[in-house]
Amino acid sequence: MQNVKNLGEYKEHVREALDNEFQRQAIDRFAQAYPVGRAKAFEGMDVEGLIAEIAAAKDDSIRRMGELYEQFKREAEKAGIHVHLAKNAGEANEIIASIAKKTGSKKIVKSKSMTAEETLLNHHLEGEGLEVTETDLGEWIIQMRHEGPSHMVMPAIHLSRDQVAGLFSQVTGKDQSNEIEKLVKVARRELRQRFVEADMGISGANFAIAETATIGLVTNEGNARLCTTLPRVHVALCGLDKLTPTLHDALRVLRALPRNATGQTLTSYTTWIHGPNEDNAAPGGKKEMHIVFLDNGRTALAEDPEFRQVLRCIRCGACANVCPVYRMVGGHEYGHIYIGAIGLILTYFFHGRDKAKHLVLNCINCQACKAVCAAGIDLPSLIKRVYARILDETGHDIDSTLLSMVMRNRKLFHGLLRSARFAQKPFGVKKGEKQKGNFIRHLPMMFAKQHAFRELPAVADKPFRDIFPKIQPKVENPRYTVAIFGGCAQDFLYPEQLEAMVHTFADRGVAVDFPLQQTCCGLPLMMMGERKAEKEVAEQNIHAIDPAKYDYIICSCPSCASHLKQYPEIFGGGDSDGLLADRFADKVIDISSFLNDVLEMSADDFEQGGPKATYHAPCHLCRGLNVHDAPREILAKGGYEYVPCKEEEVCCGFGGSYSVKFPEISQQILTNKLDNIEATGAEVLVTDCPGCVMQIRGGLAKRGSDVVVRHMSEVLAERRKK
């Protein structure tokens, strides 16, 4: 990843990673086991409350970072600890090398430290002629392979036992079997000898408690305890973001860290160290202790109102554990040094734009990382903001400039969508009999090869905006007056989904309106980092649909809905548009919640005894809008026999323009989804999002599957008692 020059090269790396069958299966197994283990570890705890507490406490520490550093330094020096502050990675490495020189240290043992990975410390020390041994088993393995970690908590998750056995055979000069138990014992003996000989031990720090100048180290293997016990010199390298005011703050984070990382209640060893402790190998019987605090952009980040929350990260690695993209390509293609969602962001701030610019595109925006983050960091939106910053710094590329120009002009945009119906003519339209959907017969050249894993939908003959005036019901004394926010996909590709929705309300006392001035929600613009255009379309929408006139703004595309809910953030409150955006966002509701929770439709409203149906939860519904129960409940009330699907809330791989940019990854994520759907034995797959319909229907049609894909509004309209 380090030396990728352009997007083409990056995609090449990604393709190679996708071909690494072992790595993919290893991470896949973990991805399936992790949510179960995590849930068990947090059982009976108020997880959301804990996350909110951690976020608030970390925000406070970030605000006071400079002050906490001074306090730590004062207390540390009283205790005889040498404290250093390094402006950047190079400075940190030089400080540590000079400590080695001053203390006459030649051999160094290291306990795992992501901060040392960030500064590439080993390279520097080895360049100075020092012998450095990583003692965490996974880190030792990758050190010998001259690789970086592929996961923050499980650095060697990409390697097989055979690869490790081969490596150990080289190191020991003896043939090793591939039995894991035995390999671990070999490492134990080999590394024990390194501990015995070491002059200096280097550790990271999970916590730096300012009040008492105590560092906290969290490990499973116990190597940190040996690194900080045997050698006569101890150097801890610690990011400024690890500073925390009190022991209580550290204990609070410790409640979440191992649970969120690996589903452990606590790691085997948590070690609290303050001052130069007893060391019988040192002159005077006391260790020499140094702490090197690393800034490397952290002070600047702490002052950045938009991005400071990034420093809340407690390095649990959970954002990688749940990421569908990481699951396919592994860590080396999903982060520069830090991996996972947080890695995409940190790469930009710690390692620079060049390292970040391609990586940052590889986020599908499924929000799984945001939902799992122990510190409540809004990772997906920060990733997009990093992208927007990179574009602002380097210039927007012609595609996205063009598209944002088009989208800002609703008439032009909709005109182009209409004419797409004619543009697709040369490719032909075929009817997907099984799927009740129309597909493009031949894919246009630019899509042909990599996109052949799914059928693509044809543009409808008539958009919904042309149909609506004819089907708008007349309702006397309505219970509710609602506006439909159609979204481009439903308006122009799947108008039948919106039509079905109107029919479902028809005689339920709901007056429906479809304001014609509405345009794209702006999500695709956000995905492309076009923030100015994103705000302009938002302005058009809040003026097109006056929230004062409606009880609800119903949106049967959850991607649009969750983006509409974010309008207040786009405007940042304040002026009249900001207030309007607040009121607008308040009224937005998804179709399942409206039917189930507001209209309180019941089994009596629908014909019962329908077919077996399974469900796919769109990312922007279950996580974006936090809606979990309503769709399953209304589906069952609608007369369907609901059969749950494995990994129902995992992304289908669509992600809007993402599937166009990274079709191979999209295809692989979709394959898992389709396998799980077919395994349920259901006749119908129901989902709430037109994008998911497009992806899953296209994939199943390509497979020739008998499972029919339908939007929620369609399946309910079909069984509605008239």
Added chain:
Amino acid sequence: MSNTERIELFTAKAEAVSAVVKRLPSMKEATDYVVDLCGAKEACQLLISGCGEPLSQKAEDLCEIKQDKVVAAPNLSQGHYDALAKACDKNGFVCKRDGLREHLAGIDIGFTLCQGAIAETGSVVLDSDSEETRLATMISEIHVAAVTVDSIEQDFYGVEKKLAELIAKTPSYTAFITGASRTADIERVLALGVHGPLELHVLLLDEV
């Protein structure tokens, strides 16, 4: 949470991370437990974990240091230590309370008295300011940790005050120990005893 509930929760959580938990009346029974355990260990083999595998010459050399079965108990009171040393002597084991750097190849049992325990995580809290205490709990094949039942707290916040006192000393070194040393770094397969003990036994004592 009552005392009994705390003991039950501690036992369940510690056993979940493969610790062996035993309830015993006092240090006398704890001493017997340690001596029995050392006697039964690997049917009197002297081999330390890993020494049976093919190793590099340097690592192999370290294996040859070990000649006797060794029990280390660095933080016991003089009276308790004397009783343990006497029992070890009778069984032909070496009993030590200091000089553990001479045994870096490994010892059989490290026996410590802990200052507290956390029920919710199944952890013991150990004042490890002394290097000998740290080594006894790290280079041993089996760590036997004794703790009184009345020092088991429900959660982190319960031990916070005691921990704050322990870490306020200058210098200080304190450990939460939860199960044996472990790794899952190769193919996520759990293996116990990577750098530290292969087994953790926790003895819950009514009194010391």
